[in-house]
Amino acid sequence: MTTAAPNNAAVMVTPPLPAGRTIRLGISRIGYEVRTYFRQGDSVFFTFLFPLVFLTIFSVAFSNANFGRDAAGHVVTAADYYLPAMLAAGLLLSGLQNMAVDIAGEKSDGTLKRLGGSPLPVFSYFIGKIGQVLVTGILQAALLIVIAATAFGVSLPSDPAKWLTFAWVFLLGVTTCSVLGIALSALPRTGKSATAVIIPITLILQFISGVYLQFNILPTWLQNFAGIFPLKWLAQGMRSVFLPDSFKTLEAGHEWNLTGVLIATVIWLVVGLVLCRVTFRWIRKDS
Amino acid sequence: MTISDAVVSVRDLRKTYESFAALDGVSFDIQRGETFALLGPNGAGKSTTIEILEGYRDRTSGEASVLGIDPHRGGIAWKARLGIVLQNTGESGNVTVHEQLSHFARYYANPRGVDEVIAAVGLEEKSKTLIRKLSGGQRRRVDVALGIIGRPELLFLDEPTTGFDPEARRGFWDLIGRLKREGTTILLTTHYLDEAEHLSDRAGIIAGGKLIDIGAINEIGGAEARIPIVRWQDANGRQERRTHEPGAVVAALMRDGSEPVGLEIVRPSLEDVYLGLVEANEAAIEDLELTK
Known part of the structure; x- marks a missing residue:
């Protein structure tokens, strides 16, 4: 055979892949992931609307309860008290629970196998997943805050410093929870068992970390135990933004301890990244 | 190539x-x-x-x-x-x-x-x-x-x-x-x-x-597996013969002047060849296991 292509059969040559496609494809994945997320009714309810449902239930059920007073003597209502808790729960549900269940499902239904055989970089896939959580998490938090303010009369902080705290706790929390969710997706053996494996973990964390129950009424040993996990810290960070400053006396050490929030969350972020690196595979080879 | x-x-x-x-x-x-x-x-x-x-x-x-x-x-x-x-x-x-x-x-x-x-x-x-x-x-x-x-x-x-x-x-x-x-x-x-x-x-x-x-595709199974098959029905039931000369076989059948019942001449398709090969392979494995 000569080097010239024979007339009857074309010779196919694949051009090289363009540079910078990892980021570009990652951004394209975000749009794709967000679109498919909102087309799945169950995940929209159990991860996106769940905190809003609970905020509504608590605000109505405990509408006569008094959660304390701020410095000016205004009563802190159930809605005031539970808004930061539900924002923290939203981070855990949209990030960790949604990611872990979603990816475990994609592993068992063949989505990841197809992607693994395509020239999609793993990093683009991760950008898509984390970006999806970021977009849906922002929408979720905005919805919670708007409804809390308009329907339940929650007064929002006016100090820009508080909103700055909110921004970094939110962004760090969303990223950490997503990364931990990706890592935890390795745990369920099948997509069907994913909710049964993951939801107990997130449910227990929510109960011991000051989401459903007031954190300061828990026994000290349980508070300390909850302090091992990131949710307790995220809830604390959110309380520092939305509750009156005087409420810090109810926290461990009588302070908001934002440095502690930062350190604990960053440690979990690093742990999550390492776990992802070690455990994530497109497919389990030889299964 | x-x-x-x-x-x-x-x-x-x-x-x-x-x-x-x-x-x-x-x-x-x-x-x-x-x-x-x-x-x-x-x-x-x-x-x-x-x-x-x-x-x-x-x-x-x-x-x-x-x-x-x-x-x-x-x-x-x-x-x-x-x-x-x-x-x-x-x-x-x-x-x-x-x-x-x-x-x-x-x-x-x-x-x-x-x-x-x-x-x-x-x-x-x-x-x-x-x-x-x-x-x-x-x-x-x-x-x-x-x-x-x-x-x-x-x-x-x-x-x-x-x-x-x-x-x-x-x-x-x-x-x-x-x-x-x-x-x-x-x-x-x-x-x-x-x-x-x-x-x-x-x-x-x-x-x-x-x-x-x-x-x-047209050679798999070897030339032997591609020999045409003549099938027909007679008083003894279904008959089948593999032959390179199907015409001669049919001519012989018609020697008494009567039309053979259910006559067909088939060239084995890939499916026939495939089934033959897989069956022969299974039989060979069984023989091997019996002689062990």
Whole structure:
């Protein structure tokens, strides 16, 4: 055979892949992931609307309860008290629970196998997943805050410093929870068992970390135990933004301890990244 | 043709699961532009072979080269040259046909046109339908579309037409014909022997993890297996004779002037040859076990 292509059969040559496609494809994945997320009714309810449902239930059920007073003597209502808790729960549900269940499902239904055989970089896939959580998490938090303010009369902080705290706790929390969710997706053996494996973990964390129950009424040993996990810290960070400053006396050490929030969350972020690196595979080879 | 023209090259491929040998020394080459069919019963090792070549499974021993690269080490640039249609897919399918193909097209440097591919698999009317709302055969056509969207040099098709109606299958055959003319190399597994006969240049028959025959479609099984068969009915029941001179046999039958009942002359199809080979292989294995 000569080097010239024979007339009857074309010779196919694949051009090289363009540079910078990892980021570009990652951004394209975000749009794709967000679109498919909102087309799945169950995940929209159990991860996106769940905190809003609970905020509504608590605000109505405990509408006569008094959660304390701020410095000016205004009563802190159930809605005031539970808004930061539900924002923290939203981070855990949209990030960790949604990611872990979603990816475990994609592993068992063949989505990841197809992607693994395509020239999609793993990093683009991760950008898509984390970006999806970021977009849906922002929408979720905005919805919670708007409804809390308009329907339940929650007064929002006016100090820009508080909103700055909110921004970094939110962004760090969303990223950490997503990364931990990706890592935890390795745990369920099948997509069907994913909710049964993951939801107990997130449910227990929510109960011991000051989401459903007031954190300061828990026994000290349980508070300390909850302090091992990131949710307790995220809830604390959110309380520092939305509750009156005087409420810090109810926290461990009588302070908001934002440095502690930062350190604990960053440690979990690093742990999550390492776990992802070690455990994530497109497919389990030889299964 | 030189050896460097081999797009796929496999030598003494073995895959062992604990004590079970799923593949037991398989060797073959696929030349550039060729369509090669891997045939065999369920569990014979077809999918194991194809998944090793796609990079999904590791081999226990032997050598494999796909587009000049060991599939075990194939990276992104290598995957960009492949098209893969897996045997089983069951994604949730919360995207439309058009959305899915446009999205996957972005992964490749020189993809085919999305509408062109949708038309090629006959899903124009379902273009804006969510994939989960499609029938099994239609979803399978989406799998095929995703396999070819990146304009692959080498296309793996693992039982691509399962669930297709006859019309869709004909449409698929036409599509494969066009891909071949463009120079695509194809590795196909199928249980439809007429499909293999129609589409492929060569075939390998695999049974019990071993390649029991390999050759051009019209030569596989050897000349012996292709001898025409004359069948008819007489007072003693159904008769069958393999002969190089079917005309002479029929003439002899008609010597008494009566028309033979149920007369037919058949040239064994690939399916007949295949079944003969697989049965003979099973019989040989049984004999071997009896003599042990």
